[in-house]
Amino acid sequence: xxxxxxxxxxxxxxxxxxxxxxxxxxxxxxxxxxxxxxxxxxxxxxxxxxxxxxxxxxxxxxxxxxxxxxxxxxxxxxxxxxxxxxxxxxxxxxxxxxxxxxxxxxxxxxxxxxxxxxxxxxxxxxxxxxxxxxxxxxxxxxxxxxxxxxxxxxxxxxxxxxxxxx
Amino acid sequence: xxxxxxxxxxxxxxxxxxxxxxxxxxxxxxxxxxxxxxxxxxxxxxxxxxxxxxxxxxxxxxxxxxxxxxxxxxxxxxxxxxxxxxxxxxxxxxxxxxxxxxxxxxxxxxxxxxxxxxxxxxxxxxxxxxxxxxxxxxxxxxxxxxxxxxxxxxxxxxxxxxxxxxxxxxxxxxxxxxxxxxxxxxxxxxxxxxxxxxxxxxxxxxxxxxxxxxxxxxxxxxxxxxxxxxxxxxxxxxxxxxxxxxxxxxxxxxxxxxxxxxxxxxxxxxxxxxxxxxxxxxxxxxxxxxxxxxxxxxxxxxxxxxxxxxxxxxxxxxxxxxxxxxxxxxxxxxxxxxxxxxxxxxxxxxx
Numbered sequence: 001x002x003x004x005x006x007x008x009x010x011x012x013x014x015x016x017x018x019x020x021x022x023x024x025x026x027x028x029x030x031x032x033x034x035x036x037x038x039x040x041x042x043x044x045x046x047x048x049x050x051x052x053x054x055x056x057x058x059x060x061x062x063x064x065x066x067x068x069x070x071x072x073x074x075x076x077x078x079x080x081x082x083x084x085x086x087x088x089x090x091x092x093x094x095x096x097x098x099x100x101x102x103x104x105x106x107x108x109x110x111x112x113x114x115x116x117x118x119x120x121x122x123x124x125x126x127x128x129x130x131x132x133x134x135x136x137x138x139x140x141x142x143x144x145x146x147x148x149x150x151x152x153x154x155x156x157x158x159x160x161x162x163x164x165x166x
Numbered sequence: 167x168x169x170x171x172x173x174x175x176x177x178x179x180x181x182x183x184x185x186x187x188x189x190x191x192x193x194x195x196x197x198x199x200x201x202x203x204x205x206x207x208x209x210x211x212x213x214x215x216x217x218x219x220x221x222x223x224x225x226x227x228x229x230x231x232x233x234x235x236x237x238x239x240x241x242x243x244x245x246x247x248x249x250x251x252x253x254x255x256x257x258x259x260x261x262x263x264x265x266x267x268x269x270x271x272x273x274x275x276x277x278x279x280x281x282x283x284x285x286x287x288x289x290x291x292x293x294x295x296x297x298x299x300x301x302x303x304x305x306x307x308x309x310x311x312x313x314x315x316x317x318x319x320x321x322x323x324x325x326x327x328x329x330x331x332x333x334x335x336x337x338x339x340x341x342x343x344x345x346x347x348x349x350x351x352x353x354x355x356x357x358x359x360x361x362x363x364x365x366x367x368x369x370x371x372x373x374x375x376x377x378x379x380x381x382x383x384x385x386x387x388x389x390x391x392x393x394x395x396x397x398x399x400x401x402x403x404x405x406x407x408x409x410x411x412x413x414x415x416x417x418x419x420x421x422x423x424x425x426x427x428x429x430x431x432x433x434x435x436x437x438x439x440x441x442x443x444x445x446x447x448x449x450x451x452x453x454x455x456x457x458x459x460x461x462x463x464x465x466x467x468x469x470x471x472x473x474x475x476x477x478x479x480x481x482x483x484x485x486x487x488x489x490x491x492x493x494x495x496x497x498x499x500x501x502x503x504x505x506x507x508x509x510x511x512x513x514x515x516x517x
Contacts, residue, residue, distance in 0.1 A: 007483075010482050010483060011478060011479070011482050013482070014211045014478065014481060014482045015478065017210065017211050017212070017213060018207060018210040018211055020213070021209075021210040021211075021213050021214075021215075022210060026209075026210075026213050026214045026215050027213040027214065028213070028214040028215065030215065030218055
């Protein structure tokens with residue numbers, strides 16, 4: 001008998017939710033017709049800024065699923081100053097992320113020391129064949145256009161160092 | 167009671183008409199309440215819109231669901247008792263169709279006017295236990311067997327408060343005939359004031375509550391859905407069913423909910439009758455032929471109200487534990503119903 005007020009209160013909760021949905025509309029959106037705005041840090045797909053990548057393999061080694069495949073070779077680049085030695089730089093031959101394996105943990109994005117990997121909130125890249133979920137470096141590069149701007153620093157926070165440009 | 171039509175129909179004509187109307191009375195309300203409450207109301211409770219794509223506001227979603235079930239493979243488990251397994255959903259469905267026979271929709275608009283209508287209704291409603299036990303046993307699956315046994319235990323436990331809750335109404339109306347019970351509610355008076363008639367929900371409110379709770383348990387709906395508890399028994403006795411046979415269980419479950427709502431409206435809300443002051447206002451005899459048309463509409467309205475309560479409760483509460491469920495029936499509902507009967511008998515004699 002002591003439960004009766006709670007039982008009635010429970011009915012009130014669900015009924016008020018009906019009234020709320022009917023009068024104010026639902027919390028959900030009708031997906032194919034309308035899209036939800038993704039949250040700023042949504043983990044949709046990983047984008048690659050190829051020029052920043054040095055093929056250091058950190059992301060591939062840290063990846064828990066081993067879903068990043070990197071191949072690269074060394075090239076000689078012209079010296080920075082006149083009369084200097086030519087520099088040796090790493091060039092990417094292959095940079096694939098298999099989104100069939102990826103678990104969207106974001107460790108690769110966190111670990112990249114040269115700001116070559118970014119989260120993009122895009123999520124509509126499903127494929128009929130699972131093999132097509134392997135995005136190569138051109139496809140990963142195309143996602144860069146969808147990467148949102150850096151979030152501004154909080155007021156009063158000191159800007160340490162310079163962000164590597166995209 | 168009532169008037170006969172000017173045209174006389176042959177027996178086979180009325181039989182075919184009744185057969186078609188039985189399907190209408192079972193399937194149309196079932197489809198309607200499933201769309202209105204199971205698809206839409208529940209979605210609103212969860213702050214979403216529910217099906218919106220099939221037809222305007224998703225109103226043809228049920229057609230899509232039926233089509234989906236109909237095209238699925240009809241799987242028999244390897245070690246199933248094939249005949250019993252195949253027959254079980256039909257047994258459950260037959261109990262639903264037998265139940266609708268006794269419900270009066272108007273002074274003449276009833277499938278049959280049984281003198282022991284209440285008794286028959288409660289008897290055939292427990293027929294579904296046999297079908298559920300058949301399904302649970304023949305599936306050759308532990309989940310199904312446990313679900314079937316739980317269902318049997320639960321239905322037997324809650325059959326008793328269901329019957330005892332109705333006994334109060336029967337004592338007050340002085341008849342087991344559902345038409346006479348409706349008549350008693352039209353002609354009843356509340357302390358000499360007869361404008362509302364005397365819907366038994368007023369005098370038998372405890373009985374009404376017990377009836378609704380027991381119906382909820384009879385239908386194995388939340389919070390009494392131990393037999394089909396999907397988080398522990400997958401889907402209970404329905405686990406091994408697929409395709410059309412699963413659909414039959416589905417139809418039986420929701421159609422039975424409607425028919426119990428019909429029964430509850432006959433027993434407690436005055437059935438097909440409108441309150442006497444309305445018939446006085448319109449100047450029609452409460453047993454006239456017009457009530458054969460108005461009656462089904464009134465019944466549908468009352469049924470929608472009661473099924474609203476049934477589904478509202480269903481989608482609000484969490485599940486009872488098995489022992490709590492049995493305790494609730496045997497230690498609370500049945501004693502309460504017995505007290506209710508004793509009090510009703512006392513007042514019946516006193517007044």
